Amino acid sequence: MAAKKELSITYNRANLNDELLLQLYYNMLRPRLIEEKMLILLRQGKISKWFSGIGQEAISVGVTMALHDDEYILPMHRNLGVFTTRAIPLSRLFAQWQGKASGFTKGRDRSFHFGTQEYNIVGMISHLGPQLGVADGIALANLLKKNNKVTAVFTGEGGTSEGDFHEALNVASVWQLPVIFCIENNGYGLSTPTSEQYFCKHLADRGKGYGMESHIIDGNNSVEVYNKVSKLAESIRKKPRPVLLEFKTFRRRGHEEASGTKYVPKDLMSAWEAKDPIDNFKTYLFDNGILDDATNTNYINAIKADIEDGLTSAYAESTIVPDKTIELGDVYKNFNYQEVKGNNKTKEIRLIDAISEGLKQAMERHDNLVIMGQDIAEYGGVFKITEGFVEAFGKERVRNTPICESAIIEAGMGLSIAGMKAIVEMQFADFVSSGFNPIVNYLAKSHYRWSQNADVVVRMPCGAGVAAGPFHSQTNEAWFTKTPGLKVIYPAFPYDAKGLLATAIEDPNPVLFFEHKALYRSIRQEVPTDYYTLPFGKASILKEGNAISIITYGAAVHWALETLDNNPSIQADLIDLRSLQPLDKDAILTSVKKTGKAIILQEDSMFGGIASDISAMLMEDCFEYLDAPVKRVASLETPIPFINQLEDQYLAKSRFEDALMDLLAY
Incomplete structure (x- = not known):
């Protein structure tokens, strides 16, 4: 039996039954044991990086259990408990961390930078802030669908300094979106303490500035997290609105394991170790006769067996064999374009x-x-x-x-x-x-x-x-x-x-x-007058001729048309690209192979513009067909000025006709 000790956390179980309390404990124990195994594998070089959430499990687990399985959660990289509480198979999580194909990103991203519609989880990106606005969008969809669902999104105290945080809270408040903003205030942003990150006493106080309800919660108290978030979620489902939660907790390991924790005062670390959410809750459960040694041992053995089974499966999976066709094919979602023709009116x-x-x-x-x-x-x-x-x-x-x-x-x-x-x-x-x-x-x-x-x-x-x-x-x-x-x-x-x-x-x-x-x-x-579609990646051939190919788009199309109207003797292919990505390479190459000369006109300034890429493409694919160097005409390498005489000088329009004549005479 666990030794009697004084609790650092006070639990108020309210109406929670024993079964739910045990589920809370089990769900916290699971990510803790997985993390302990991951730290071993990290030292063995079997995973590349790890962001530890040890000591913060009560937040991930409590929030996830408080939400319905069909409600979206947007976690951070220390929220392993979100993924495990949603019962994602460990074999897939381990495959993700090892860069195997059965993971969620096919080896293209690591750690928790992924989402899964199957489990209604949307993972973060390294820029942190954008997921807050994404949560607004999901909550807006729920509001429009009137489906009485809540969305929860996580950030750290460091992330609250980003502009995305303020924009997302403001939009959620203005639109009264059913979203719970969860700040895990864990003491440090990498090595920067909270005293150097914000100058208010509590981050929850920021809710007042947005007219938003806010609460401070002991992030190491699993019962308090679950009870508070459950009540708020149920209330938000009935009366949609945003709520800001600040969970007070501590990051007991480095930002990632290579960072270490030497910058953390030892007494501060000791104080938070005494508030470990799992040790304290386990003692509470033992003291109240809810958990016993046999049950606890069964939990540990079952979780460890599940971990080993998952690792065995992930290790057994073959490594990814690079395939350019697959990689290029997954950049875009497949879009089967269906032509809709307009009427004759x-x-x-x-x-x-x-x-x-x-x-x-x-x-x-x-x-x-x-x-x-x-x-x-x-x-x-x-x-x-x-x-x-x-x-x-x-x-x-x-x-x-x-x-x-x-x-x-x-x-x-x-x-x-x-x-x-x-x-x-x-x-x-x-x-x-x-x-x-x-x-x-x-x-x-x-x-x-x-x-x-x-x-x-x-x-x-x-x-x-x-x-x-x-x-x-x-x-x-x-x-x-x-x-x-x-x-x-x-x-x-x-x-x-x-x-x-x-x-x-x-x-x-x-x-x-x-x-x-x-x-x-x-x-x-x-x-x-009615609805119709046109395909992407298909240029429009506005004029045809054998002397030169003029390649352009946007307003520059009309500059080129004006120039050709003023010089009717010029026999040119005039290509309006219309679509820049995807690009109609076939139309460009076919024309230039026919005419032997190419001039590319863009309104943008020269360096780094699309004309440069088209020019390079022509040099690579049409060199033997060219009778002259490919010519680019673009606007000046300055910001765009205001007054018309300066703007006229800036724009490529004023230089196009001379450049065209020079190339024709080459």
Whole structure:
């Protein structure tokens, strides 16, 4: 029998029966014994890294047991108890940590950087903060579905300093989302103590700033964690709202094992060792006749046997054999494009009308589609593209957002995880820099990492020519064409804009959809009045000729058309790319092999732009067909100036005709 000792934790079991108390103990003991085994394997070099949650098991287990199995949890890398309490087979967890194919990421990511729809768990990424906004999106989906479900998301006290934390709490409060924000305040962010991380007494106090209910909970008291979270979860299911919880606990091992704990004062470590959640709870259970030696031994033996069985299975699995076809095939979720042809009835509309009409028809077609953005509801957006949408679809699906690009992009990801579709409008494409991280590190990588697609379209009003200056005029497509996992679309005509936007919304992958502001009201075209789609990765051949290939997109298409109209003797292939990722390489190569000369025109500045990649591709694949060097024409290597005479000088338009003539004369 366990020796009698004074408890460092006071337990109030309330109405919890013996069976539930024993389940709490067993569920905490399981991750502890797994961790102890992992530390041995780490020293033996059989796993590469470990982030220990020893001493914090009561939080992971208590929160997980308080939620229903069909409610999403978004844990951190010290929340092994979430995964084990959800009964994920240990063989799969061990395979994950050893980089085996039966793990959750097929060897592409390690530790707890994974999610699984089967167990309603969404793992973190190393940037920490984005999962808070993702939880908002899942909670928003639950709110819209009226399914009375709660979402729980974890962060550490260090993560509360990130902007994503503040954005996510603000959005959750404004929208009254049913989400529980769980802060594990465990004393240190790597080696930085809490005294150097924040200047308030309790992190829970921050809830007041967001008008949010908050509570402080003893994170080492399993009974208190379970009771408090259970009551709150039941209350939130009935009255949806966000709640902020600060769990006071301590990280008794290093940030990861290589870090050690030399920076922790010994007396502080000893004090928290005395508050070990498992030792104290075990003593309580023994003292109250709920647990006995035989039962405890059976628990330990059963868990250890399960660990050994899981390890045996993981060890026996063969190592991954690299296969480029598989790797490349998993970057995007498979999208079986289905052409929808428009009717024969057309009307002449502007580019801006085509986008508005396309959005409206997509909203009618997909009742699980939500549009989010600044000022897009009653105001109709700064360009009035969503004017009248609130009256047509309601404020639940047409949502004004605070100024928080990261949180809203993350919420779009959460909607996708919960089976919905999202459109996020950047008021100006320039502002996407405030939401860059979740696009390139979360949306782009999730399907490759753990087969979770991001059904999110990010609308990007972009471009110069409207005297809007350095912060409202960029055409920043090259930031995203570089990132595997994203699709980048850039139409130049109303017909293309409407059809490609429909496809972007149909496509289950993340799409950056660029809309040039200078074309919004200046370009008109006959466009089918009903819904239709156009394929990605197919360029449009606007003119045909044998002398030269002009390759371009966006507003630059119209610069090229104007130049050719002014020089009717030039026999050129004019290729409007329309889709930058995927790129229609066949159309480009076929044209250049025919003409022998290529000029690539882009509005973006030169270095690092898409013209450079196309030029390199032509040199590699068409060198023997070329009669002259490939020519790139781009805007100046400066930010975009405001006043029109400087903007005109900046833009590539003013230099294109001379460059074209020089190349023709080569």
